[in-house]
Amino acid sequence: MTQQTLAARSAAAAITAICGFGAPTAYAEEPVIGDDNTVVITASRFKEESVRLPTNITIISKEDIERSNATQIAQLLKRVAGIQVSSVSGKTTVSMRGISAEQASNNVLIQVDGRRLNYTDIAAPDLESVLVADIERIEIIQGAASTLYGDQAVAGVINIITHSGKNKESSANLVGGSYGTVQGSLNLNHALSQDWSFLLSANYLETDNYRDHNEREQSQLGLKFHYLTETSDWLFELNTNNEDLNTPGALLESDLDKSTQSRPEFANDYVDTQQGVLRVFGQETIDDNWQYAIDVNYLDSDIESINSFVGFPTTTVNTTDRKQWSVYPRIKGQWQADSGSIDWINGLDYDHAEYAFSLLGRGNEQVVKSVYSQLFVPVSQHTDLELAARYARVEDDLVDFMVYPTGIKLKNSATAYDLGASHQFDKRSKGYVRFSKNYRFAKVDEQSYTADGVVGLEPQTGDSLEVGYEQTLGHGFLKLSVYQLELDDEIFFDPAVTPPPGAFFPGANVNGGRSERLGFIADYQADISSKLTSGINYHYVDAEIKQGEPSSQGSTIPGVSEHTINGWFDWQIDKVANWYLEVNYRGSRYQEGDVANALPKIESHVILSSAINWRWQQLTLGIRVDNLLDKEYIDYAQFGGYYPANGRNGYAKLSYRF
Template sequence: MNKQIVASLVATSLFPAAAWAEQNTETVVVIGRSHHADTLTQIPANVAVITQEDIRKSGAQDITTLLRGKSGIQVSDTNSGASFAMRGFSGGQSAHNTLILVDGRRLNKADLSGPQLGAIAMSQVERIEILSGSAGVLYGDQAVGGVINIILKSTAREGGHVGVRLGDFDTRGTYASKSGKLSDYWHYQISADYEKTDNYREHNAQDSGMLSSRVEYQRGSERFHAVLSYFDDDRQWPSSLTENDYRANPRQSKSTHAEDYGHEISRSLDVGYQKGVGETWQLSTSLQYSDTSTSAKSWGTPSQAELDQLTISASGEKSFSTNRGEGAWIVGVDYANNAFDYYSQSAFSTTDRDNRQQRMSVFSQLHYPLSSQTTLVLGGRKSRVTDDLTDAATYPNGEQLKAHASALEIGVNHFIDDINRLYIRGEQNFRFAKVDEQAYTSPGVFGLDPQRGNSLELGWRQEAESYQIGADLYRLEIDDEIIFDSSATKPVGGSFNGANVNADRSVRYGGSISGQLQVTSAWLVAGEYHYIDAEFTEGDSKGNALPWVAKHTATLQSTVHITQDILMHLEGIYTGSRYKDGDTANSKGKLSPYWLSNFALQYELDQWLTTFRIDNLFDKQYPANVNQWDSYYPGDGRQLTLEARYSF
């Protein structure tokens, strides 16, 4: 990438400013897309918040590390970037059934590539909101297993920081940020992050960086923001390994992949405007545009891809009062226009695609007080999608495919007393096929049906001054899940066996319990346990477990202030046994369960913060992904990282 640009912005960010207030006690939750439901307790769902203080205590260097194991998140990684599964999806489908947002903007892509979390500098994250379960009404397409909303730091706080990090596998990076005041109502922020690392495996070196600039205006109920971002990630792709190779030396990469790589450059613009109208209406509109260029080589075959995504949203929220309490009504429209161009050529086949996809949705949600302690939530969304497909093999003359899907929700949020809350919620969800999924189907299959699901959940929360505890139960049923089936008939002109299909019905039963306890003023312990029973309920695989879904997962954490300036954090993450990714027949045997342990030690002195972290403390060997062809992708071994940050 252009290192001179990154270095220039880092350098220009290093100038004095007012003191930076790193702590933030803000508790407003925006994942509910409502100004009325502005705190976690007002949403009838399992919503967890990783606060700024939680992030600091963990010492995590990236978002993937921070999210691993939180709220039942299961991670899959083929050593080219992690994807997150919530509520029982395989590694291959996780990126398409968990919606990732940044300040409410979709990070998910219209093609089969996963959200690029490396585009978000960890130093810029204020908090992360995690909604476990469906959110089809508020967010529509892909909000199936859960929603992760990453909130960036506000420009309203003047100041900045600069930091460096060094670690194993020749890891080194630097970052900087500066926020300031342009006038009484205008603020700005500029930030940069650059990292270079060889990563754990051979032939997996990575060179990445991001630049971001942001301006905000706020005066009363009127707000405006504009964010311009640039991201460049160049990464070598190592080969998969056989089980024997994996056990002998998980860091190795075979010579068959000696030239494989992926290089992504992405530019994005995010513009939003909000304004109060009268005493009861709040109007919001936003526009997001991203342009992503990718060049790659896989198994020696080069490819080029261009993906343009445009999303426009508008909504209005009316607040009202009754003799039973406050309520709100939201109505909105979302529009997306995505263009995907892909070209690759090998000695055996040529792939040339020019696909377009448009999505249009209308939605509405009502928060109605049934009493001073109980709120009813009703909502609905109607969506339609149009795919214009041109593919040299499958659709040489072009084809237009149309589909529609809808979602309804009903929920009740009830406060038993000041610290106890119950909720029950039923919600539908859906996912449309990606633009490149439609182009790789078996002969005679013209268009994949939308994936549809039904979710029912029940939960309880108790939040006292020194402790919090919660539990929930759920059932998630999926019809026509869109997956890649290696046993399906290869498409005409296809370059590899298998095809994208609508799978048989599946169901997931699950539950969780989580809590934290302030043992003393200096010692905090926290833990989560998640159970998922996921299986096919129809077809040839009826009764079989869904692959790559661990039935048991858990997280334990302990944070101790040794002194006022020294903090120690220790965590253990458990992943239970599971079938290999794609093994729908359950014929390959289960992988062994494992624990991962992480340790962090922090020292804070005035404006300096120094963090020493060890990931995979005991150097546990574990697979980050294993597929039905017995191809192993190793997880990272032990890694030591030292970071120093100065705030001003």
């Protein structure tokens, strides 16, 4: 493949992805099934016992995060069963359920305290904007969640919960390590009165990263005011994130003998981001039967960048401006019956986004309105049914100087529903089955660059079926699940179709027929002794394009590894020290965008990482080394453009709690 072809085929996805960028992790010990203290917010948007939810849920607790000595969310998620993590120039993409990394930002919903990190364009959610030191826990629901969360929640939801202020502990952290990395952070909690508290967080980071011309400087500041009584829970939040990042670009196969280099055409490339977030959250108990909650979120993101391609250097400065605000009111009723609790949740979601990208003269004003309802009914003391439905409408007011220079208005709608059941066989085991109808709307980049003669893309729709079993053992737990995810009119970039008139590269975004993913997840954790805990998980997925263009029909979905295995153990050496060792295997896969399976595969790899922590009263010293054996491998590749993964790297972290 020539350099020109590589650049052309990569351009549609790369322009916005670049400019937007758009563990132990010993996970929380599995509780006894039915433990009333086990709650998750992700799966109901209100606190709900996880035993009632007919789906696969993983919770990464605060203790897990601290014991892992992690400083990046990618380190925490990499070991979760069913998740595949990729990195491009120091930015992380998380995929689930056989969704490729290229499509993950469109099909996996990531939230921080209920606020969407996903954008209305195809840029990946900026996980690096979330400071690990601020995280209280991470809740991961696998499988379609369109009924509760609407657009983009096709393969699952990752909800990152940060400290709210009710945690009275303060902390200071200092990190130093490979690639000239220096990081300092502060979380200061203070009670203003019996009901009011505030939390101030600050972070500063400098690093050169693994590759040349990949320096990063980031500063963050956050302020939260928290009001908490027996019947009220209100949070007022403001945070800013400023980041300057040099982007090294892709390498050709001939460049991989020196994986740290950056090609000369990327010498001027960078992405500078300034972002501000405002959030108000409130939850009130009305009486014994009713409570309501409301989320109001506002994001203002301004990005300046230079984006070159292999063989095509440029010095043109581009700007990307995003403004997103949302209002999510909801109400929950709860009534006690002889067989258990009847829970009924109803809500409205309103999302408004404005987007402008200077390079392509592209702009969009998008409004999404949704209404949803979820009902839990106890059929017996051991069996619960879940019934849920959502209706959503989207309106796009779109301008693109090449395809829609005078503008166009596009309207569409979609529905989703869930039918699920969970059954407790005894106090330590349960089974569940769940069928879900899911959807996602086309993003602005996709709507503005469609095949010749196509005006607007239809919503992508799909069916998801999952059957699972969970067993709490005397020495650990076992989780098993099988799933099928079928997508119709799947939206993706196809390099083989005829582009719109005036296009300067081949291919276009399409509704691509039908695809299917059949998967199996096994997750096992064992307490070998009072001081040694270990675990292993396995994910198998057969992802195939069932119906589409003749060149791609029957092909394996690119970017998806058929096999993923993670293993780990955590040894509490003595009262003050623990040692953690983790191994990650990711199988081979086709390059992103290679729907015809015509390009060489990305080879499989095995990575070993380790951490050790010492704790003395309020002080903790941790050392972590990732890629312990200095394995050379490719983390992401698209159309013959390669992004090498980090070599062996490590750091020391000193933490003080007060």
